Amino acid sequence: MRATMIYGAGDVRVEDVSHPTLIHATDAIVRIVRACVCGSDLHGYNARTAADPAKAMGHEFIGIVEEIGSDVHKIKVGDFVIAPFAYADNTCEFCREGLQTSCIHGGFWGNGDVGGGQAEAVRSPFADGTLVVVPGPVDPELYPSFLALTDVYGTGYHAALKAQVSAATTVTVIGDGAVGLMAVLSAKRLGAERIILMGRHQVRTDLGITFGATDVVAERGEEGIARVLELTNGAGTHTVLEAVGYRDAYDMAVGVVRAGGVISRVGVPQYDDAPVGRGSLFGRNITLTGGPAPVRSYIEHLLPDVLSGVVNPGLVFDQTVSLENVADGYRAMADRTALKVIVQP
Numbered sequence: 197m198r199a200t201m202i203y204g205a206g207d208v209r210v211e212d213v214s215h216p217t218l219i220h221a222t223d224a225i226v227r228i229v230r231a232c233v234c235g236s237d238l239h240g241y242n243a244r245t246a247a248d249p250a251k252a253m254g255h256e257f258i259g260i261v262e263e264i265g266s267d268v269h270k271i272k273v274g275d276f277v278i279a280p281f282a283y284a285d286n287t288c289e290f291c292r293e294g295l296q297t298s299c300i301h302g303g304f305w306g307n308g309d310v311g312g313g314q315a316e317a318v319r320s321p322f323a324d325g326t327l328v329v330v331p332g333p334v335d336p337e338l339y340p341s342f343l344a345l346t347d348v349y350g351t352g353y354h355a356a357l358k359a360q361v362s363a364a365t366t367v368t369v370i371g372d373g374a375v376g377l378m379a380v381l382s383a384k385r386l387g388a389e390r391i392i393l394m395g396r397h398q399v400r401t402d403l404g405i406t407f408g409a410t411d412v413v414a415e416r417g418e419e420g421i422a423r424v425l426e427l428t429n430g431a432g433t434h435t436v437l438e439a440v441g442y443r444d445a446y447d448m449a450v451g452v453v454r455a456g457g458v459i460s461r462v463g464v465p466q467y468d469d470a471p472v473g474r475g476s477l478f479g480r481n482i483t484l485t486g487g488p489a490p491v492r493s494y495i496e497h498l499l500p501d502v503l504s505g506v507v508n509p510g511l512v513f514d515q516t517v518s519l520e521n522v523a524d525g526y527r528a529m530a531d532r533t534a535l536k537v538i539v540q541p
């Protein structure tokens with residue numbers, strides 16, 4: 197079968213690899229119907245060197261179960277499934293607390309003997325714990341929204357949930373990528389009435405308005421902070437959902453959060469050092485939270501409104517490439533000519 201591999205920076209190839217087979221009794225083989233390219237795929241795409249070993253790519257996919265192991269009981273052959281970006285047994289102590297990204301037995305697609313999702317098929321460990329079945333019949337029009345549930349929608353929702361967004365909180369979302377836009381949608385869904393979106397790409401911030409943003413701030417850095425403070429009588433917002441991951445985004449979050457407020461980060465931090473002391477967080481009683489979203493615990497909760505059409509998170513996809521042309525999809529996202537790209541095997 198064909199699968200996506202990455203070598204050095206910018207070097208994405210589609211190669212022949214052997215079709216996955218069941219290894220453990222709890223495995224399932226999933227034929228991939230659609231996959232997509234994630235903003236976090238671009239970290240490796242931009243930063244790898246030729247010395248890095250080749251890696252299987254793709255952690256966002258939906259598909260049809262082709263084969264199951266003897267100890268798989270909930271998932272059946274023929275089921276249409278959504279896979280979260282991390283696999284998990286969904287039974288260990290962390291999974292039971294809803295933190296499947298910390299599963300004792302879990303892991304991430306495209307590592308070790310587990311393949312990536314930008315491929316024709318993949319072996320899912322812990323099929324009963326990992327995969328979420330979409331009750332049939334499945335409408336292909338909803339594929340993009342199902343793909344959003346594999347990562348970006350759950351990640352945006354996690355940001356809003358960890359910040360305890362409600363009707364009583366004002367919100368700033370930093371970042372107009374797919375996760376930032378999903379944070380807007382999630383904040384709206386949790387009842388927020390004032391959602392300030394910080395982003396520079398008008399097509400994206402317009403989509404953010406569709407999802408519920410009430411104000412758009414295109415300025416960055418000190419100017420961006422000043423603009424948000426101006427919009428909030430100098431106080432800042434109760435919650436800040438940071439969906440970028442760079443240090444300047446953290447600094448903006450500190451600058452626009454209201455005293456007593458929460459900064460919730462879901463952009464993977466590309467820095468280790470940042471201020472947390474008296475002048476930044478402590479003096480104003482700021483809570484810093486966030487982390488990798490346990491998307492698995494949110495899919496079932498978010499799926500009904502996707503199925504009924506109440507929300508359409510799939511609007512974040514603006515381009516589709518064939519699996520053979522997956523490299524074009526990476527390039528389009530790296531060049532920012534695409535917001536988010538679907539890969540069709």
Ligand SMILES: [Zn+2]
Nearest residue numbers: 286288291299
């Ligand atoms: Zn677990």
